[in-house]
Amino acid sequence: MDFLGNHIEALIFCAPKAIKIEDIQSCLSEMFEAEIPLEDIEKGLAGIQEKYSADEFPFEVVKSGGGYQFLTKPAYQASIGILLKQQSKRRLSASAMETLSIIAYKQPVTKSEIEQIRGVNCDYTVQKLLEKELVEIKGKSEAIGRPMLYGTSEKFMDYFGINDLKELPTPKDFTTAENEIGDSEPEDQPTIEEE
Known part of the structure; x- marks a missing residue:
């Protein structure tokens, strides 16, 4: 079993992103020219996870x-x-995070729907999110012109370390701090619409 575990460990190590158990099974079955049962792979994964849970290792195998x-x-x-700060170029800009949040919570969503919520053109941002493979085209809307529908990708889940969209925070998880500056306008001040 250790021999199989070593192969599983090597596959996880070499995979450019989180590798699914079915992909591990497919690789091993092709290599050994025999169907490898999922139970054996799960046992191997459990052994690897136990091995790397020891304090001597700074990393571990995680399902993500x-x-x-x-x-x-x-x-x-x-x-x-510190390393991530130094590599801040890879971080998403505020506009990319806003757009990505809208897509994550409203998907499948069209670009015009995103723009209605954000109030600005988002062609560039959506294009960048597509290039980073955090969003993908999910099809076409039935609306006039049949615009593209966007949704999050598996890479999005991996990027944020979640396994399911249900793990996204719900609006009740967000609270606003009391007494924020600019929270509300004094009643005697006219708003822009009233002027």
């Missing part, structure tokens, strides 16, 4: 985005945080 991958343990977040 519907598959398995090596991730750094939480105890090393500070040093990883």
Whole structure:
């Protein structure tokens, strides 16, 4: 079983993104020219996860985005945080995060629907999100002109470390701080519409 476990570990290590158990099974079955039972792979995965749970390893095998991958343990977040700051070019801009949030919560959604919510043109941002493979085209709307429908991809789930869209925070999880500056206008001040 250790021999099979080593092959599973190698596949997880070499995969460019979280590898699904079905993909592991497919690779191993082709290599050994025999159907490898899912139970054997699950046993191998459990052994690997147990092995890397030891304190001597700074990383572990985690199920994320519907598959398995090596991730750094939480105890090393500070040093990883410094590295990520230095690589901030890879971070999403505020406009990309806003657009991605709208797509995640409203999907499938058209570009014009996103623009109605954001109030600005989002051609460039949607294009960048497509290039980063965080969103994908899910089909065409039945509306006039049959605009493209956008939704999140598996890479989106992997990027945010979730396995299902149900794991996204719900609006009740967000609270606004009391007494924020600019929270409301004094009653005697006219609003722009009233002027």
